[in-house]
Amino acid sequence: MLTKTLTALCTTVAITFSVTAAPTPKVTTLEIGAQAPDFSLEGTDGKTYTLNSFKDAKYLVTVFTCNHCPDAIAARGKINQFAKDYKDKGVEVVAISSASMDGVMLWENAFSKYDDDFESMKxxxxxxxxxxxxxxxxxxxxxxxxxYGAVATPHVFIFGPERKLLYQGQFDDGKRDPGPAKNSPAIDAMNEILAGKPVTKPTSRVFGCSTKWHWKSEMVAERTKEWEAKPVSVAPMDTELAKAIAKNDTNKLRLINLWSTTCGPCVAEFPMLVETYQRHSLRPFELITISIDDKEDAQSVTDFVVEQHLPLARWTEKSVKKEGRETNNFHFQGDDLEAFAKAIDPEWQGPIPYSILIAPGGEVVWRHTGELDEQELRNVIIDELAKVQKPKH
Structure with missing residues (x-):
């Protein structure tokens, strides 16, 4: 279904913009023996680097990577260790983030604590x-x-003393596992080079996330339109439904946010919650919002949630409907707020906004009173999702 949708989308875009749209550039990976192209790029340390910045290194290993890709995340520590282990052997490593923020869909950050902007690189x-x-x-x-023709992340290029390409391809076959890999074509190639031997396998397939080119922004815009077209609703909640949601008899990590339209911090953090849900919706994760406004304010609650636009993501719809619901936005309209509090979380003392993260099976693994810190929330979600689901290649 997704393939058909993307095919139809691409066809539509091609027809609509056939006169004005710029053609997609062809990206060709360097061939073995090619000279390393020069560059001038800013580093996270504030310095500007060119190819000549590494003139003192006998061998240069250039790794095209990014912040968000789970393959890049898994390889990050191992590449850093490689840089440490081989530095005294005349080998210098430089990592280059190839991801454009314009070409990354929000849900493609599902495994990352960080975006791909420069400040996040730091x-x-x-x-x-x-x-x-x-x-x-x-x-x-x-x-x-x-x-360089960096087609995925991470994509490794090894250059010799004259900056001729000796190897290009994957770092190792660990895919999305940060632990030791069974094979490391890049390290094998480096060892052969240091031993003065020809590289047995100078190229390998680059298994990883495709490079997020800036020209993919049209597709990102289309996905944004699809999100904005989704229906938004708010359903009434009673104590029994609160108990069922807190029990979390699912395989999903569940973030519950208690809020009110009259609460300044609640209103201020709501857009960030919407983005957080979109960001992690590809994984077994969902956001459930519960307003505790007076029941007479039901229309105000609905109007606010519609304005903020918090629908069900397409990956969440099926599981939510399986639980017998049509939405994850609720308004507690009962008379016994004390009973509701005990149903949701007996440790909640009453202040809002109040957020809890519930693991599959009902254990509350994180609580927060007051306005949320976005980075802290991302960190805890990523850490807890790692316990729920390991990334698949």
Whole structure:
């Protein structure tokens, strides 16, 4: 169904914009023996790097990567360790982020704590204590990524003393597992090069997320339109439904947010909650919002949620309907707020906004009173989802 939709979409776009749309550039990966293209890119340390910046290294390993891709995330620590292990052997590693923010759909960040903007790259460097430079090529026209022909993340290129390409392809076959891999074509190639031997396998397939080129923005815009066209609704909630939702008899990680239209911090954080739901909706994750406004304010609650536009994501619809619901937006309209509180979370003391993260089976694994910090929320969701679901390649 998705393939047919994308095919139809591409056909429509081609017909509609056949006169004005710029053609998609052809990206060709460097061939073995090719000279390393020069570049001029800003690093997270504030310095501008060119190919000449690495002139003192006998061998240069250029890795095109990004922040959001689970394959890149899994390889990040291993590539950093490789940089440490081989530095004294005349090998220098440089990582280049090839992802354009314009070409990344929000749900493609489902496995990442960070976006692909420059400031987030700095956070990655700090968290992983990267010992190698991390450069930004995410701004259009992504000249370095195109020049090298970086088709996926991570994509590794090894150059010799004269900056001729000796190897290009995957780093290892660990795919989305950050642990030791069975095979590492890049390390094997590097070892052969250091031993003065010909590289047995100078190329390998690059299994990973496709490079997010800036020209994919049209597809991102179409997906945004699809989201904006989805219906939004709010259903009444009673204590029994609250108990069932808190029990979380599903395989999903469930974020529940208690709020009110009269609560400033609740209103302020709501757009971020909508984005958080979109971001992680590809995985077994859902957001359930529950207003505790007076029942006479039902229309105001509905109007607000519609204005903020919080529908069911297409990956969530089936599971929600299987539970007998049509929405994940609710308005508690009962008279016994004390009973409702005990049903949702006995530890809730009453202030709003109040958010809890419930693991499959009903265990509350995280609680937060007051306005949410977006980065903290992302971190805990990613950590808890890792316990629920391992990424599949």
């Amino acid at each position: 956070k990655v460097v700090k968290e992983y204590e990267l010992v190698h430079p991390y450069l930004n090529d995410g701004e259009a026209p992504q000249e370095a990524s195109q020049a």
